[in-house]
Amino acid sequence: MIETQNIHVRLGQTEAVRDVTLRFEPGRLYGLVGPNGSGKTTFLRALAGLVALSAGAVRIDDRALSSLSLSERSARIGYLPQARSISWDLTVQEIVQLGAQRFRDAEPRAAAALREVGLGDVAHRRVFSLSGGQTARVLLARLLATACPVLLLDEPLTALDPAWQRQVLGVLKAAAARGHVVIASLHDLGLAAAFCDDLCVMHDGYRAGFGRPETVFTPSLLAEVFHLTGGFRQTDDGQDLYLATRPVSSLT
Amino acid sequence: MKLWTILALSAAFLLILLMGMGEVALSPADYAEALRAPGSLAGEIVWQIRLPRNLCALLVGAMLGVAGAVAQGYFRNPLAEPGLMGVSGGAGLGAAVAIVLGLGLTPGAVEGFALLFAGGVSLIILAFVSRFPDRQALILLGVGLSSLTGALMALVFNLSPSPVTTAEILGWMMGSVENRSWTDAALAAGGLLLATLMLWRVGPGLRVLTLGEDTARSQGVDLRQLAALSVVAISVLAGLAVAVSGVIGFVGLAAPHLVRGLGVRDPYRLIAPSGLAGGVMVLLADGAVRLLPTSTDIRLGVLTSLIGAPLFALLAWKSAKEWVQG
Numbered sequence: 001m002i003e004t005q006n007i008h009v010r011l012g013q014t015e016a017v018r019d020v021t022l023r024f025e026p027g028r029l030y031g032l033v034g035p036n037g038s039g040k041t042t043f044l045r046a047l048a049g050l051v052a053l054s055a056g057a058v059r060i061d062d063r064a065l066s067s068l069s070l071s072e073r074s075a076r077i078g079y080l081p082q083a084r085s086i087s088w089d090l091t092v093q094e095i096v097q098l099g100a101q102r103f104r105d106a107e108p109r110a111a112a113a114l115r116e117v118g119l120g121d122v123a124h125r126r127v128f129s130l131s132g133g134q135t136a137r138v139l140l141a142r143l144l145a146t147a148c149p150v151l152l153l154d155e156p157l158t159a160l161d162p163a164w165q166r167q168v169l170g171v172l173k174a175a176a177a178r179g180h181v182v183i184a185s186l187h188d189l190g191l192a193a194a195f196c197d198d199l200c201v202m203h204d205g206y207r208a209g210f211g212r213p214e215t216v217f218t219p220s221l222l223a224e225v226f227h228l229t230g231g232f233r234q235t236d237d238g239q240d241l242y243l244a245t246r247p248v249s250s251l252t
Numbered sequence: 253m254k255l256w257t258i259l260a261l262s263a264a265f266l267l268i269l270l271m272g273m274g275e276v277a278l279s280p281a282d283y284a285e286a287l288r289a290p291g292s293l294a295g296e297i298v299w300q301i302r303l304p305r306n307l308c309a310l311l312v313g314a315m316l317g318v319a320g321a322v323a324q325g326y327f328r329n330p331l332a333e334p335g336l337m338g339v340s341g342g343a344g345l346g347a348a349v350a351i352v353l354g355l356g357l358t359p360g361a362v363e364g365f366a367l368l369f370a371g372g373v374s375l376i377i378l379a380f381v382s383r384f385p386d387r388q389a390l391i392l393l394g395v396g397l398s399s400l401t402g403a404l405m406a407l408v409f410n411l412s413p414s415p416v417t418t419a420e421i422l423g424w425m426m427g428s429v430e431n432r433s434w435t436d437a438a439l440a441a442g443g444l445l446l447a448t449l450m451l452w453r454v455g456p457g458l459r460v461l462t463l464g465e466d467t468a469r470s471q472g473v474d475l476r477q478l479a480a481l482s483v484v485a486i487s488v489l490a491g492l493a494v495a496v497s498g499v500i501g502f503v504g505l506a507a508p509h510l511v512r513g514l515g516v517r518d519p520y521r522l523i524a525p526s527g528l529a530g531g532v533m534v535l536l537a538d539g540a541v542r543l544l545p546t547s548t549d550i551r552l553g554v555l556t557s558l559i560g561a562p563l564f565a566l567l568a569w570k571s572a573k574e575w576v577q578g
């Protein structure tokens with residue numbers, strides 16, 4: 001379990017996160033959504049302990065994050081940053097093994113993580129020879145290989161084709177089902193609504209909504225935060241709900 | 253055969269080969285005499301002239317190779333080299349000051365001044381890093397310090413009391429391992445040992461840094477410690493290398509690239525073979541300097557720069573192509 005208690009984060013003159021209190025439970029996939037600049041990345045970095053809080057506290061399993069050593073943190077929280085920078089042309093296996101380096105059996109763990117993202121057959125390729133989408137999946141495998149109880153992902157679907165966006169969300173859902181807390185910032189509201197157990201909506205650094213997708217994505221929130229109109233519709237077979245939206249401006 | 257075995261054997265082979273090269277031709281009997289009686293003329297040539305010179309070439313090359321690998325790993329930039337932070341410039345300035353003060357012939361004075369000035373520059377860098385552990389800011393500081401030491405060096409030339417002194421500074425700046433003593437070799441070996449101990453802690457962090465600073469921190473890397481130890485290790489190595497041999501350019505840049513070209517990309521696993529590759533390169537260059545049929549001796553630093561500069565341009569060309577395509 002990881003929670004924030006009235007956290008504030010100031011970046012220069014801007015207060016990027018304002019008074020956010022949230023609690024994330026194991027076994028659930030959380031989608032962090034919000035417009036550009038709403039504070040999603042800063043909030044995730046605060047959860048990971050990568051940015052200093054100007055007020056409030058982050059607690060993990062009832063211990064203050066600030067009281068944990070770097071190695072204790074790294075065993076509890078795994079983080080996939082938005083920037084997909086890789087400086088050197090290591091092999092795919094070497095990159096993924098970086099995630100599992102605290103384990104004695106790093107190699108089989110890395111191989112298992114690679115299979116999970118569908119890249120078991122490219123383990124010995126150089127990472128610079130892969131496509132952007134494959135590279136994104138390699139970095140996701142690195143995160144999975146950390147086996148941390150809390151997994152934080154900043155825009156993990158960037159550079160992925162629509163099929164792989166769904167596959168990756170499936171992988172994250174499976175990780176949540178294994179007992180991890182999984183929190184991913186996402187831009188596709190439809191996918192977020194379809195796959196996530198709960199959503200956290202950020203707006204101007206504030207928490208604008210939190211809970212199950214059907215309860216969070218109200219017409220007024222969609223209009224106010226995302227400038228979208230629409231709502232949940234039933235699929236043709238009547239089995240599921242899906243989110244249908246379009247920009248407010250197109251109506252006028 | 254493993255890469256480092258090949259490099260170590262090459263270094264050992266060159267070390268032995270170069271023991272047979274010098275102004276005085278020695279016969280096998282002379283070598284036997286040198287082994288039996290180190291105080292004999294042949295013994296003096298082997299133990300006091302050739303071996304310290306060759307060891308210095310190997311150790312200076314190793315220091316530059318290791319420093320280059322750490323610099324490239326820490327700055328995450330294939331064009332980084334040990335002189336980037338201005339420590340080499342500081343060491344050069346110190347040596348020039350010692351020569352201007354008339355201490356050129358005092359044993360250990362040039363090396364001591366070079367180390368003192370390199371230490372001063374390192375302290376400035378370390379104070380900066382402890383406040384701002386940011387590699388971009390560090391590169392900017394390095395550019396500033398290099399310019400400053402360059403300007404001060406120009407001032408030393410400007411105020412130099414005689415053309416002889418100027419020529420002496422210039423000669424020293426061009427880099428050489430000729431007439432080096434066991435003290436120089438011990439200095440180099442000590443620096444290499446000290447840096448190795450520091451890099452033992454830094455290495456795994458450099459590897460994770462491949463994926464960026466946020467990922468490294470999230471995986472438990474203490475970036476402040478990584479920055480401080482990397483900077484101190486590079487400073488010790490680059491400063492000592494200049495103190496022992498003067499300025500030997502491009503080895504620190506080229507050695508890690510040579511090893512990368514042989515298949516090692518992991519910045520941690522790159523460090524030791526880069527040291528061996530650097531040693532091999534300087535031994536080769538020092539051998540070439542002795543073989544080149546010129547009326548005036550070509551200095552070691554001049555030769556490494558002559559070979560290294562086109563290599564640097566080629567690397568820049570390749571990188572620019574990747575950036576444009578990327």
